[in-house]
Every structure is written in C-alpha cells, then in structure tokens.
Amino acid sequence: MTPFGTNLVAMVTPMHPDGTLSEPGLAGLVDHLLATGCDGLVVGGTTGESPTLTDAEAAGLVRDVAARSAGRARVIAGIGTYDTVTSVRRAREAEAAGADALLLVCPYYSRPTQAGIIAHCAAVADATPLPVMLYDVPARTGVALEVPTLIELAGHPRIQAVKDAKGDLFEAMTVMSRTSLAYYCGIDELNLPYLAAGAAGVVSVVGNAFADRNAALIDAVLRGDLESARAIQGSLLPLAEAIMRTSQGAIMAKAALAELGIIPSPAVRSPLLESPLSHVQRLREALAPPVLAA
Template sequence: MATDRVPADLLFGSNIVAMVTPMKPDNSIDDAAVANLVDHLLSTGCDGIVVGGTTGEAPTLSDYEANELVRLVKSLVQGQAPVIAGVGTYDTAATVRRAQEAEAAGADALLLVTPYYNRPTQAGVVAHCTTVADATALPVMLYDIPGRTGLALTSSTIVELAAHPRIQAIKDAKGDLFEAMTIMTQTGLAYYCGIDELNLPYLASGATGVVSVVGNVAAGRNAELIRAVRKSDLDRAQDVMRDLIPLTDALMRTSSGAIMAKAALAEQGVIPHATVRLPLMESPAEDLTKLRNALRTVVVPVA
C-alpha cells in the first residue's frame, strides 16, 4: 500500500466533471465557448476538470489540440480546480509522450485509461501504467472502463498498481461495487465513481467523489449529493439522486454522453453549438425531446 498520500480531493477534487470539448460548426475547437463552459462549471460547484477524456472526444483530438486545451483550461481555472489531462492510449510510448506534454502544458494530474483494442495481459497493463506514472511527477488516476476498452483491471492488478507512489486514484466505470469496497479496505487508493447512474451507492460506500458527465450540466446537484453523503444525510442524498434520474437517463442512456452533454449545454445557452466530430453525430430528435423534458424538470427551464 502506498503511504503518506496527499488527500485525493486536494489532488483531483471530489466533484469532478468530465468536460466536453466545445466545437464550432466547422469542427474547430471554440476557445470562447471553452471559457464560458469553465466559468459555468466552477460557478456550479465543480472542483476538478478532466480535459481531453472520453467525454471530451479524446479519440478525435490531435495531440496539439489536447495540449492547447490543457493550457487554456489551466489559465481559466486560475487555481480554483485541478486540471486532469486524459492521456491514455493503447501505445505505451505514445501515452508517455502525451503525459509529458500534458505536464509541460500545466496539467495538475493525469487520467490513464486501461489500454484498449490490443488487449494486453494484466502484467502488460501493470507495466504500461507504471511506465507512464514514472514518466512525470504528476499524480495519476487510473480509469477502469471495460465496456469501452474490452479489458477490465483485476483486483490484484489494482492492488499492485496502488503501491506506486504516484498512482493515487481510480475512476471506476466497471460497476463492481463489492470489488471497489474491498480494494478501498486494502489500499490507500481513492475511488471515484465513473458511472453517473451509481454515484450515490459509490459515495455511500466510501468513494472520494465522482467523475461525472452529468456534471457538465448539473455540477451543483452532484455537489449537493456529495455533501449529503458526507453529512450522513441519506434521505437528502436519496432525494437528490432521485431528482437527477430523468437527466441522467437522458444523458447516459440514449446517445453517447458526449453527444447529449453538448446538446444539454447548448440548450442551456452555455455553449453556442452542440457540434461533435465524426464518427459521433448530433443528438437525434427523439433523444433531444427527452433531454429537453429532463432539463425542464430537473435543472433549469428551457425557453
């Protein structure tokens, strides 16, 4: 077990948002919309921002764009929240380079997804993650999302990686709550829920916080949820989670979270366009209707 850890909420935050990457209709990144979005996130309770993660359409961002986003967001937050750069790929050498470039661009921490597509062994995953963690001085949050990568981290792999002094946390999008609770008791690793539908049970089981897509739209409600759990106010926590069900359903159970979060932010007037890059496409009409209904009842009225 790694010892003498800095509290994870200081390194990463607790109410973390997996930020979308605002784009213009020509597919270029909209810096002005990024600035407005960052202001929106900070003003609604977000205390950590993931830049260039899955929700930020990392697969279609060039290395240059990813690094410029880190620089821009870092300049905008002005120390109010850690900037966590998504750097994971299926190529260890490329991931090391991206991690070092993110550090140079000003990132406060790294989000490192399990290598995807080429399906390494667990020993290969350990070697990949420790090589990347050794490449910078930044704290690392692992990202376990087998539904997208095709490869889950085993319990023994997570415990082994937790011994690395810079591997401080994990974003758990696997959904095995018993495994999460077990590893929390065995390591100093901080757990973050990476499945918006399960934020309450993870928090109630000891998770440090959330890395949320829904937080793009409703970071304030996630902040309420986290506060209620920390105060052991289960009734209030349940009320908040129930209130969020329509929005969570509309964002996470229809099209891609990146698609729907951008659509919601455009509906709110936070960003001017819901543009996404192919192969993603903007929300179909039926999903947009469902989203608008959720926004009316859960967050803010939609004109």
C-alpha cells in the same frame, strides 16, 4: 482531500459546427463549471472526444483550461492511449501545459495481459511527478483492471486513484479496503451508492450541466444525510437516463449544454453525430426543473 478534488466533471470539448475547437465555448464551459461547484476538470477524456483530438489540440486544451481556471480547480488531463510511448509523451506534454494530475485509461483494442497493463501504467506514472488516476472502463477498452492488478499498482507512489466505470461495487469496496486508492464513481447512475460505500468523489458526465447537484449530493453523503442524498440522486436520474442512455454521453452532454446556452453549439466530430430531434426532446423533458423534497 485528494490531489484530484471530489466533484469532478468529464468535460466535453466545445466545437464549432465545422469541427474546429471553440475557444468561446471552452471559456464559457469552464466558467460555468467553476460557478456550479466543480473542483476537478477532466480534460481530453472520453467525453472530451479524445480519440479525435490531435496531440497539439489535447495539450492546448489543458493549457487553456488551466489558464482559465487559474488554480480554482484541479486540471486532470486524459492522456491514455493504446500505445505506451504515446501515452508517456502525452503525459509529459500535459505536465508542460499545466495539468495538476493525469487520467490514465487502460490500453484499449490491443487487450494486453494484466502484466502488460501494469508495465504500461507504471511507465506512464514514472514519466512525470503528477499524481495519476487510473480509468477502469472495460466496456470501452475490452479489458478490465483486475483486483490484483489494482492492488499492485496502488504500490506506485504516484498512482493514487481510480475512476471506476466498471460498476462492480463489491470489487470497488474490496480494493478500497486493501489499498489507499481513492475511488471515483464514473457512472452517473451509481454516484450515490459509490459515495455511500466510501468513494472519494465522482467523475461525472451529467455534471457538465449540473455540477451543483453533484456537489449537493456529495455534501449530503458526507453529512450522513442519506434522505437528502436520495432526493438529490432521484432528481438526477432522469438527466442520467437522458444523457447517458439515450445515445452517447458526449453527444447528449453537448446537447444539454447547448440547450442551456452554456456552449454555442452541440457539434461533435465524426464518427459521432449530433442528437436527432427525438433525443433532444427527451433531453428537454429531463432538463425541466425538479421538485425536491424540503
């Protein structure tokens, strides 16, 4: 067991139609995730629309989720920005708000060198006593965490995990074989192969709606029951396609949660836009109960 859990969900940030944060929606979502086997709540990450959150909102979300979950799941705060000073401040604010761990994305837009990335990550990790999960998502950041960088950062005592949204399984296995970093699959479509290759768990967007199926998938892999694991992953693929490939994960995850009655509104903040009816219809088809093999 890692300080982050195994069945993590990249939580959406429930909002009212006017764009303000929804406290009832947040409470209902946390209760749903705890009831469906989620043991790690990632707050204020990409799926939580972090670029649109103020510092006060980000800290307040961590505080509210920590209070609502009351120790029943780890609270991992997304605190990464493209500015080291801001990221350090957000890390300290997350610690004060009750976070159990930090999620640190590679600095985006500015495209720093690998040496700059190492300095940035070390500065944030030095700022609090909390364990840190690096977030490698070059499709969004414009720059990847290279293997030598990951190996060097693994030497920091508080940098303990990687959320891998790069999708290079060979590279992930290479880093796992050469470090003690716990890997988490950050691509719902690839959860099974990452788990089979030794990942410690998942950080799932689809898990907003179906953390229980992810829990069953993780358990099946741990038991060595790959036949059941393949069946479970197969039941999740239509959901992964509808949520992650129709338009954008945060948009579609909120649409799914609203369709299921877990949050009251699928509202997102601009520049994101709510799903059109054609996307919602695809989602409804994917949400139909699956028929699993016995």
